[in-house]
Amino acid sequence: MKKIVLTIAALTFILSTATEAYAQVALANGIISGIRLASRAGKKGEPIATNTTTATYRGQTFPMQRTPAAMLPKKGAEQVTAIETQLDRFHTALLADSTSELCTPEQRTAIQSAMVNLARAQSSWDLQAYQKEATFYLAEDARRKKATTK
Template identity: 80%
Template sequence: MKKLILPIAALAFLLGTATEACAQAYLINGIVGGIRLASRAANKKGAPATPAAATGTYRGQTFPMQRTPAELLPKKGAEQVTAMETQLDRFHTALLADSTSALCTPEQRTAIQTAMVNLARAQSSWDLQPYQKEATFYLAEDARRQKAATSK
């Protein structure tokens, strides 16, 4: 537990100096990284890796889109994997539906952050980076759209 204090303090500092979208990306990455670090230290067992991520493209940018087939869902953490992927699917649908309106509400940002934390707790041995990158991409696109809307 003591090992988590320094990363949490550093994360708090970064959040205080970053834009909202950046802060959210740092928050997601920091929380998941801290949980993963603590879990690895407590449990050195090898576990199955997550399925390979597909790639999505939007406005010339690529981002991972990891979706786990039902038959590959782990027994432990299946609910959390499904919840995370559901949140990501909502963002993806909003991304493709309209190229100018916001992708999410503050409540949806909180929901995706909560889903990421819950998944990291349930599946600490999985490679969560594709989920993190996809969520970060959506949050950055949302911030870009909001900035464009306010500058008109």
Template identity: 70%
Template sequence: MKKILLPALGLAFLLGTTTEACAQANLVHGIVAGINLARMAANKKNAPTAASTTAMATYRGQAFPMQRTPADQLPKKGAEQVTEVETQLDRFHTALLADSTSALCTPEQRTAIQTALVGLARAQSRWDLQPYQQEATFYLAEDARRQKAAPTK
């Protein structure tokens, strides 16, 4: 980050001697855009490649992502948390396919998936959690729909 900021600040300082405000503003915007592009490239370069294991699944016409990471591609840091999240999601998926009317999860399982996602976010801050979150959200929404549709006793 320092490597990017120092040249940018130097250029901004030099721009202070320019008399044309419009040209100066355009140059500053160009520098800021360049810094943002450099940041995005650095983040992309350092991001895990687990997204390549994401597949789209469908249920009742609704599509949702299912990200699973092969054991040989698990990150060294956070492997246990990734496995825990994926195990929880597999339980939901199995319940989803087993019966189209009964509940997918218990309150304890809801808590367990939320805890697992938080644990993964803490262990792997650069890991793309969006597919996991979308899949969990799909299952929890389907569970809520089923519970609402279930006859009251």
């Protein structure tokens, strides 16, 4: 638990002092690190019953993992729904326009919080598909922001 709190504190410090592009990379790395720490803390348990598909955008593929409502676990259902809702918002923005930014700073914070909360709720779940999808959206957002500043 201390490692998770320290990781979040360090990430917050980095985000508050870094440039916008660097902050996005730091956020993606922080999300991945926080989830890895949380998943190492728990024992291997039952996986989440999900539907994972592969999506493609601009020649890049990324996983999209969604849990049917009937398959949501009792423990962590709220957190699974929260992360999937955030990821769906990013995906909708991705497809709506190929040049607009995907997220606001508040939305980046919300996805980070949702990932950490899910990792805390059920640390034995494999969250790699969620991590990869979130990282893809954040990288695409950074690419779009860089393109608009040129």
